[in-house]
């Protein structure tokens with residue numbers, strides 16, 4: 001959508017990511033290209049149940065899940081009756097042909113391709129590419145190149161280095177000088193971000209009792225350095 005496309009030139013990644021690639025490859029990059037994969041709306045409830053004993057059967061089977069509606073992961077299938085009629089597959093329920101809207105007829109069902117298509121997801125994606133490439137193309141979005149901007153890179157570098165130094169110093173103030181954590185690391189709660197779009201993993205540390213002894217809760221552990229730069233002597 002419009003917002004998704006518009007956000008990238010202002011995203012820290014598109015400004016900073018050229019630097020490590022340049023350092024590793026020894027070449028200067030012209031900018032960043034972003035190719036997006038459209039996941040689709042989370043609009044498929046699966047498995048589906050009939051109406052009569054919906055609740056009982058659903059609970060007995062452990063419930064249903066919501067899935068992203070995407071032609072690369074969900075297939076339309078019409079069960080055949082061999083040898084008279086073969087099983088049929090389609091990527092879309094609706095499409096346009098010669099300027100007219102067309103639909104699959106009766107007997108088609110949407111099924112998880114990773115489970116039901118012979119050969120699984122890889123075979124299904126190959127089927128879509130061979131039989132309905134337009135449906136697959138609709139899943140990819142390429143946005144205009146984000147050109148390298150020396151000024152923005154320099155500003156990002158200055159701000160980030162400064163911020164990292166401040167965090168390190170403030171950690172030492174909390175740990176060794178007994179200064180209050182809440183003052184040096186205030187809670188940022190704008191736009192309901194403690195619970196949106198999903199519950200923040202640190203909710204209990206900030207708002208519950210877990211903050212008194214994070215390791216004691218059993219839900220957290222000390223980070224082990226894993227980047228080569230951190231491990232270098």
Ligand code: SF4
Pocket residue numbers: 187188189193194195200201202203204206207
């Ligand atoms: S719970 Fe998460 S989002 Fe809310 S203040 Fe704490 S760290 Fe920030």
